[in-house]
Amino acid sequence: MTVSYSLDVSKAQFCGFTKLLGRWKGSIYKILWREFLIFCLAYALISALYRSYFSLEQKIIFEKLVVFVDSFTDLIPLSFVLGFYVSLVIGRWWGQYQTIPWPDRVCFMIASYVQGSDERSRMIRRTLGRYVILAQALTYQAVSTAVKRRFPTTQHLVQAGIMTKEEQTVFEKISFSYGKWWIPCHWFTALATRARKEGRIKDSVCLNGLLQESYDYRNSCAIMFGYDWISVPLVYTQVVTIATYMYCLALIIGRQYLDPARGYPKNEIDLYIPLFTLLQFFFYVGWLKVAEQILNPYGEDDDDFELNWCLDRSVHIAYLVVDNLQLKHPKVTKDFFWDEMEPVLPQTRHSAKFFVHPNLGSAYDLEVGDADSLPLWTNS
16 A cells, blocks of 8 residues: 555654655665665675775776776766656556546445335345446456455455356356456446336436446546556666666766875775765665656555555445445434524634635735726717
């Protein structure tokens, strides 16, 4: 499930983000520590060889190599390439969240449009709601590894109560090699049409509204398949990955500290720990790992979308709305502000400190001098 820290940053304060740096789950440290450790060991190994094992002639050759590599390190446009790539991936990630199908609206319409308190009407409402959940489950099963582990086959869906044995038999008899996740949507439209013929949906306008909402729901499932099918072009990902790791390889060699007595530029100070080089590696590779983490949010990373939770919620709300709460509401009474011309909601002592006066326009309190009206001129 996405790691939430909204409460920790609900207001800006001194060093507000620093309290987040100690978290491990979903952190950059958790996904980067292996690469960071390899980089440090490789840098330390080369530095030790240069300082302790190379002969004088080998040191001269190595120093020339360091100067040469360092002169070309900044020619790689890594900031531009990596920044644009991460922006693209983040936009895609948010689009993938927005396309997750939520059954609330279609279930509200089922509860409102499918009339009747008899057992047949109740059965139709519950079956329509279950078809919505079944379409969602089949979609998640196809695109999410976490849901696939939970429901590997249609038999597991039968055992979970999302699909009946008869529906499983019909489903498996249908021969279609392009994916059958849409079949519950077809069953939904067929059952809704039958309910209209039986008079349980009062007119064609209600039927059309219910079907249109089911089509929108089906489109959300289809877009999830589209995101799973069409990824960021592989060539772009390869270019960014190669550029990042080649740049880091150049850092290992080109940022070695050389003997200050040699007089090489940028080597007036000899340090054993390349602090700023390590920070540079941390930022660039961390940027790449961010893109890697959210490129497919239907997976099993810490910050991926918890589709199993979404499915559990959908099952609960579907049956709750279409059956238990169908056409039920509290008793209608006079509201608290029945005799008030200008209702005002109360404040607590704490919330009153943040009370904002209504916006009447930036020029509302402007005092205008010489505001006497001029005579109107009319054409004679």
